[in-house]
Amino acid sequence: MHDGSLLTAERTSSTAPVPVPVVAAGRTPRPVAVAVLAGAGLTVVAAVLAAMRMLPAGSRAGTWRYRYVGWFSWEMLLPFAGGVAAVLALLWLTHRLGTRRERLTVGMWLAAAVPLQLVVRAADEVSLGAIVASDRANSFYSPSLRFGAYEYLTRFADIVHTLPQHARSNMPGKTLLYHLLGVVSTNPAVLGIAITAVSSLGALLVYLLVREVLGDRRVALYALILCLLVPGRLYFLPILNAVSPVPILLALWLFTRYLRAAHWGWAVALGGSLYLVFFFEPLPLVMGLTFAALAALALYRRQLDGFGLLRLVSLTLAAFAAAYLGMRLLFGYDLFVNLAAVLADATDFNERAHRPYDVWVVRNLGDFALCAGFVAVAVLGYATWDAVRRGVLRPIAALTLSGLAVLAFLDLVGINRGETTRLWIFLAVFLMIPVAWVCARSPRVWPFAVVAAAMMLQVATTTPMIAFIRP
Template identity: 30%
Template sequence: MTPDPRDDSGDGCPGATATRSRPVPPADLAAAAVVLALVGASVAGTLWWNPGRQLGPSSFKGAPENFGEWPILGTPFPHTGPGTVPAVLLALLAVLYGPTLSRRLPWRRALLLGYITAVGWITALALVDGWQSGFAKRLTPGTEYLAEVPGITDIPAMLAGFVDRIAHGQADSWTVHVAGHPPGATLVFVWLDRVGLGGGVAASVVCVLAGALVAVAVPATVSLLGHRDSARTALPLLVLFPGAVWLGVSADALFAGVTATGIALLALAAVRHAAWALPAGAILGFGIFLSYGLITLGAIAFALVLVTRAWRAFGLAVAGALVVVGVFALAGFWWLDGYHAVVDRYYDGIGADRPYSFWVWANLGCLALATGPAIGPALRRAACSARTAPRLVAVIAGAVVTVAAADLSGLSKAEVERIWLPFAVWLLAATALLPARSARWWLACQAATALAVNHLFLTNW
């Protein structure tokens, strides 16, 4: 029988024992305090260094000056909206009943309920900012993908000439988001428009529905790796994770949902039937055409294959990914050409205004805010669980490598509370290792963090 990695007496972590009078071990509280300290340090660092140096996201032209006073892209603006009451009620219901339902319902029903709750949670948080600014028009500004959709009438021509329009300052330069990503991201919205789902509302709905998939894909992967009971602990924590503030609404929600589904299918291929590896590879292959940085998710995929020894599935997944790469290449877009053009554009603009020496660690504060205080004790327990949960720990380690690669690259400086959502959800796989006794406490902390951020700040996404 495989030891339960959530067993307080068996995870090998010093100071891990919980009691009825103290459901959260002091060592876990200390780990959460480290997370909060990291967030606080990034805020203090921005306030200290910012004068005259444009460390914050205010290095965007025309952005309000006080955007630069905070590490996240947002401005202090205490407010409520039509999503406030639903968000608070949903959080209360999830905290009170989520862990119990997750343990008692049949697994597929638990996943379905988790997905529905995640859709409601993301939508309610978005609506705190109002229907128009929080949802309907969130993806319609001139910097977004939808601004380019009406002008794309010939997809092959768009792909063939995509790289030539990435450089900033040309008469036909792509808008900020289109230029900063491979063409797959733009194509999604073009295809939606072609099938009659054009406009901001439809785009936001699709992003929310896709983003909510992370609440299913990550626990499903944990379960497939042999830890069904632990996956039940993680499910509510993935539903209410604070990063949902930025899932609603941004294209990065789409990126996170698509790639998380790809990794879950790869896990299914690794432990059940290798044929699932082909669609998994195709989905992950398409993922690198949604955002250049998503290529680093290969560390998670490889870790999963390595610990399951599913080399046949690995070969099929690579084949599926190469088909997607080949299709884009035949259509005229070579990924490396686009990547190099984006790097040049980045360092000709905001990349030069944001010092690496600051953001290489302040990014981690933004990530800590998006993952919430539970990430501290979760990662602490993961570090102690290599013996009891080797497969799960390997995937979590892959997520750590993914974040490290993105951070050290220097191509992610600020805005990572949104950009790193596809990575953050795999770090949160570590919440499966939290003791069931303390899960409800951490769930309340996660929900409170999301509600506080959404109501105290007007975020830009």
Template identity: 30%
Template sequence: MSPGYGARVTEARTRTEHRGTRTDLAVVGAVVVLVAAAVVVGRMLVASDVELFLGWPPLLAQWLPHVGPGTPAAIVVAGAVAAWGPGLAARLRWAPLLWTGWAAAFAWTLSLALVDGWQRGVVERLTSGEEYLSDVPRVAELGGIGPMLRVFSDHILTTAVDPAQTWFWTTHVGGHPAGAFLLFTVLDRVGLGSGGAAGLVVMAVGSSAAVAVAVTLRALGHEDLARRVLPFSVLFPGAVWVGVSADGLFAGWLAWGVALLALAATRRSTPAAVGSGLLLGYTVYLSYGLVLGGLLPLAVLVATRRWRVLVPTVAGVLVVVAAFTAAGFWWFAGFADLRVIYAASAAATRPYSYFVWANLAALAFALGPAGVAALRRTPALPRAALLLVGAAVAAIALADLSGMSKAEVERIWLPFAVWATVACGALPHPRRWLVAQAVLALAVNHLLLTVW
């Protein structure tokens, strides 16, 4: 071997890495152009009296530069994770790492929410007239949880589509299966029904998705990748909407269903499989669109080839389906009513021709520059990770093309977006990309007032 061989190899690797980084930046630049186009075209549509019902298209937000009590904390958390996150993720023991990651993700989510203040940023998010908690008192009026579930579908349609309707659920209650409202009703029954308490629960569950993703990757045999991904899952820009929207809770719920399935498949654990089935079954009763989330557990099964785990998993799913059906809520009837009210809602004036591509610009705010750059590196991932990212991307594409997602996808697609972050494990120079993620999230939360 010649004396200069090692130097030439190092130089070649450096050139390759530089070319890869330039391509990453080019992808980010292209997405910035997409976002700019969505903003400009959105404003033009509003100026032409097209009702988008968005204050700052393509996002449901309004331009309002501000700071709040969460500003210093958010900056400190972002700086700490960017500076020390990759190092700690590489050397901490597994269990302490997971607890540390969850604590950091929760701190990041809460501090971002507090940029808008405790009242406006947390308490009022779930107590507005269109949200879940505003309808909780109706449960007592109906005679309890059982009677509520029996008549839930009877009050989905609004007077706009059914003039005979005496009263109807608020937008988010009626727009989702009964499972979502049931969760918030139970929170109220156990003393966590205030906007603040429920908001903290939502953020705790939503931020735990970072841990569930790591658990899944490790169960599939890729602990090194899980450790590289975790800091990106912690500084997930979509945390802006995890704090506080119910979709953040949905993201955590689905993520743990997938994680339990991965554990069940690799450890041949029947209890974990049944638990996964219960979580995954309940997931489709949280949001109709989360049926597409079924692509994620399918990716786990394809990756592990442990198809026998389907039997206890499906059994768990069927228990949930049977319970809701016996209680009086039929999923397909609720979905049929949803399609009716969706056609009569803001979606009627929101043009598909705009949102079919502007949705992707809105999603970019949740993924962040690292997320969009990393997607082009997906082929470099291990097979199992590639399948998970592919499942997330496929779910997003199907939701987008369906026409049932016109705007507000920065929160609606959170359950899929948290899995797209897996691709960030393939990025070089993680600290630089983590800084970029934090800067975007801080900019969004300080320059815009988001509804969630």
């Protein structure tokens, strides 16, 4: 892995970019400590409210709520204790390995990713296999058994009306993922673990993205770990919303690779990955605001010129068009016709379900906090203030502010109304980057450990109490 970082050269410099590590003073900066401890306090309050069955999840006025299904018991904290012990042990091993064994460190965390996530959410009485096999909770598995992959894609327009609700109102990529995983096994329990592993690839992509944009190993590793612990991901595993961050993060990483090297191969791969985003879950495409922010920063810092941008756009569109036409010719599948039908169904559903805009434009923000984690939202608030205070023409500011712009846009446009905790997962994963950056501003590990522990506490106390998923 290289030591450089994207967008770190001065605007007037023509030399190659150099690493710009996060500045760490001798002690934890006071604003960082305040943000972390305030977020931890909010998490404890949320945990107590959940134990009293008073933490809101959804909106009664908005005609969608996740109901409480259990009563608090101290045994629910055992996964929290196990998760904290595992993270602290892995952090100790990370320190022992040192900075020169970066690949080994990353490999260690990735190897621990699935077991760690299963431990943290162990208090949920519903098994991964039961969720995968349930048409009520997850309607993509059963169509993968009824239809072969070729038949499903070539006859999609004909059979879509016979599918269960979620498969009918989504793009075919989610069902085809089950076809792909079915090469290994069709056992629901095995598939649940496989989906957890595929979802964890988003953490690796966040790590690679941070290494490209910020060039800081510590921030990248912290971001990887936090992505594995995002409460919304763990609530909804193995629902495929937990996989939705992967295609858009792949596209964003390929985009930053082109900004660094300007090789045509990265632009072509970007076009193909954007088709995959449409094909699997189009909602994360609003992350285009982050693409635009990074491109604008690259232009300002003269890491990219107008011709390079035009070349990038042209090659990306050409690759996307080739993927679109190839799917039309080989399988008769029209992406845009399918997309229009999905968008129309989503709009119509909000009207039929009587979910008012004015309620959800407020309630969505609460659901985002529940998804990202209350401690993460508190730390993100400090990251935002710091981005504005220090100047927006910095890579971390571009990532933070563009992510918040995506949050504001999706909230105001009013497409997501109800069940939005799971719909925010892709953005919550991305916004772990500024949270990790704030934690890494301290030379001490305790701010990060507190944030990670608070996220695990939220998951351990709410997952068995609230019916986020029930077969």
